[in-house]
Amino acid sequence: MMRDNTVTRLIQTQSGKTNLHVWRGGHSYERQKGHIYRSEWNNLLFSTRPQPQGESCLLYFDVRTPLPYVTGTFDAIDAFHIIEHLTPEEADFFLREAFRVLRSSGILRLSTPDLESVCRAYLDRVADYERSPSATNRVRYEWSVLEMLDQIAREHSSGLMRNYIEEERFDPGYAKERFGDVFEDFLGQDQPDEANRRSAAEHPARPTPRAILRAIRKRLRRAAPFSWRYRDPGSVRDFRSSGETNKWLYDHLSLTTLLAETGFEHIVRKTYRTSDIPEWERFDLDRSTHGDYPIEPSLYVEARKTRSSPRASPQ
16 A cells, blocks of 8 residues: 555564565566565566556556655565666665665675676686587577677567577587576476586577467568667667666676665575575475575675664765
8 A cells, every 4th residue: 555655554574574676677576576575575566667457466656766665664575687777877866775774784686797706607608609619608608698798788578599599500418507597587487397508509499389480470570671670769768778688787796885885784694595584485485496596696695774774985
């Protein structure tokens, strides 16, 4: 329930804690964990879209604006892949708002793509191809470039990665290793069978009716007049302001620095299995339901609010 732009009706966990869950979306994530965070967490979905009718378990909300809660509301906040969708200035504002709505000794958990891991993967794939210039190593190299740049530079949903998938230019095993279950969102399926895990470069699959239709649509688009294929720059601007694109990437050092600058203390690195949030073992929000691996491989960092107010913003 909203009153004067402030949420007044809150959900508690079985042990009486009041937690906030903030995330941006993802079909695989919703399928696997939606029943957990909808039942015992308060939920903000980072979106610029209007609130859907009949949706009462989560609030569609632009986290670049003040959070709709009074000061000192929550015992814990889990921000799942939010901060990379904000500019550094927006991230600073969001963290200060998170600090404000946390109670004393409250915990903030952040998950985000690990810039260090992304960079190391890129350098490793370059070295692999130089040692052995196979088709598989070429595909993996190209995907390491996509992982680093495409999510930032894209001007439409899914970016160039969607084109690569439509053209079947990917190694399913490598993509799964780097993106976890989130990769299935691109494929439009929940969990691939074992045959689909084989390298597409070394074991090309027989064309399916769906793949044939995609190829036909692609050829029609190429044959269409340029005016039909042209994307309105206004639409591109609207897409890039929607919150879908990555706007910054963090490693452990930069994320720790940002948290410290906004007033958080006791900053520690965690894994997809571990957290200081009470009852985390039962929530288990970052572990795949298909196996002992993360839904989306990430950098996980937690910090506590031990001060009464955040540090002043840099001028």
